Amino acid sequence: MPNWNGNVSYKNHMTNLRSSAKSAGKKKPTILITGASQGIGATIAKTFAREVPGCQLVLVARNSRKLQAVANACIKLGANAHGFICDVSIEAEVTRLAKVVKQQLGTVDVLINNAGAFTMAPFAQTKVAEFDRLIAVNLRSAFLVTQSFLPAMLRQKQGDVFFMSSIAGLGAYPNATAYCAAKFGVTGLAKVLRAETKDKGVRVCCIHPGATWSPSWSDSGVKPERIMPAEDIARAIIDIYRLSRRTVVEEIVLRPQLGDL
Ligand SMILES: NC(=O)c1ccc[n+]([C@@H]2O[C@H](COP(=O)([O-])OP(=O)(O)OC[C@H]3O[C@@H](n4cnc5c(N)ncnc54)[C@H](OP(=O)(O)O)[C@@H]3O)[C@@H](O)[C@H]2O)c1
DSSP: OOOTTOOOOOHHHHHHHHHHHHHTTSOOOEEEEESOSSHHHHHHHHHHHHHSTTOEEEEEESOHHHHHHHHHHHHHHTOEEEEEEOOTTOHHHHHHHHHHHHHHHOOOSEEEEOOOOOOOBOGGGOOHHHHHHHHIIIIIHHHHHHHHHHHHHHHTTOEEEEEEOOGGGTSOOTTBHHHHHHHHHHHHHHHHHHHHHTTTTEEEEEEEEOSBOSGGGTTSOOOGGGSBOHHHHHHHHHHHHHSOTTOOOOEEEEOOTTOOO
């Protein structure tokens, strides 16, 4: 089982894949995904594993057992996967994560800020502690993680940063005050970072999904067929990543065909 920094990496496998990447003569991208232990993040990880053989996946979340299962699945699909246990809302943990990842795996090429949490409460009933928690998990986390991994991207004059906002980061989502405030913050963070890095080789994309099937919906009574599959969010991200570096997809809105819930 992993220790703190949570490195549940698979060294033998890593060595094999590193050498095959080397023999192909092309460095495989390193992709860091927060909130990779389940749901949309885990699906993004598996999609990269399947479609970018030999890529190096840095999978970040708090639950080591689930992370390990996702890492194993990614390895089976052809990736070089490493799990890191980290609460991305805590500055010291993110600093440590960045240090360990840099030492062990080098520069991150693609950062996907996906970790998040959703709870509902109307404005008047939103508790201060819950407001702070949702801001920390959805917004502060994206700020901390991006600030830690951006300098290396700027040095190599290339990188991709994805932010997982929401339709609640674009318009009012009544009865989800704290979540809506946090996701508007994520949208703003993405906009300002894009403006600051557009001439520095770093592309910034903000994703705004509507309802998407993940474990967070399992007790909702909503049928999976009514909303989007996580695979479609992952497909959008990988297709955006593959565009020419002369093109940035600034924002993308994905909704269930039958509309919002
Ligand atoms: N599903 C939707 O309908 C929908 C719609 C729009 C936007 N989104 C956004 O898409 C993202 C993923 O959603 P999802 O539905 O896949 O959510 P989910 O199933 O609840 O998964 C959330 C992920 O975030 C991780 N996480 C939560 N807090 C964390 C923390 N403090 N530090 C590190 N990792 C943390 C969780 O892992 P651990 O518990 O192991 O830490 C888990 O891997 C979120 O940002 C969400 O707001 C979702």
